[in-house]
Amino acid sequence: MYGNQSIDTPWGASVFGAASVDAAPDLARLRVAIAETRPKPAEAFEATRVGVNRIREVLRRHGIPDTAVSTSRLDLKSSWDYGSKRKFLGYECTASFVIELRELDLLESVLVDVVEAGANEVDGVEFDVSAKKELRAQARTAAVAAAREKAELYAEAAQVRLGPVVHIKDVDSDQVQNSYRSHRGGGPGGDGDGDLTPGRISVTAGVVIGFSLIGG
Known part of the structure; x- marks a missing residue:
């Protein structure tokens, strides 16, 4: 009312x-993340940084400029296995970013290549109009x-x-x-x-x- x-x-x-x-729609926003777990915080950061660089290289090969990729979150947290006995697995570093894609025909191939490059979390795809x-x-x-x-x-x-x-x-x-x-x-x-x-x-x-x- x-x-x-x-x-x-x-x-x-x-x-x-x-x-x-x-x-x-004439553009899409892909929300993906890469998460790496290592024994030490510095090692987790480094592994995630390497993964992010791989993903950026894949996007450049598709003609997607760096300006179309924005980092939305960078997290570091302790990772545990809560099985029969609580076990410390290491430090998990997660880098989340949004990829703005203006050629929708490339959507499927970009998403597949990004996952193969190391993005192990896909939060979704949002379609929009410019x-x-x-x-x-x-x-x-x-x-x-x-x-x-x-x-x-x-x-x-x-x-x-x-x-x-x-x-x-x-x-x-x-x-x-x-x-x-x-x-x-x-x-x-x-x-x-x-x-x-x-x-x-x-x-x-x-x-x-x-x-x-x-x-x-």
Whole structure:
């Protein structure tokens, strides 16, 4: 619900409008990590550093620049075997990074080569669109049009006319996204920004607009 059902101070008409713009994804973000366990912390760091360099070399051979690879996490922790008897295995160093890929045709081969180069954790693949700002602007324009159309229907039914706009409130896109999912069933084929599907990306927008009213 995007507002109270009761009207505390009557002043006009307040309506909610939402819209969604679909686009084919043109980039993917691969979230992978390499973890190495060694008896000493320095050895774990060195083994992980070597693995990261191998992965970067593989990416360069695919034509992916270093600027498209960002390190998101570097961890060092004690590793234990909790079997019948607790046993210290060493120090585990983990380097996690995000690879931004703009040639989706290379996705499968890049992922396979990265794993073969030593990435032993794959956290997922996220599809996205590079023109999200422009698509969001289109969705917002359409959301305003949807709100006005709804307000005109209410005004006609109530035998009044719409006056000037007196209030505009942006609605968080995550709220609109969840609303679309709940009405369309959600799931893996959903319409949220960045859903894990290569078919389409839906960029949503919502707005609450207040109109003054003129007697009919």
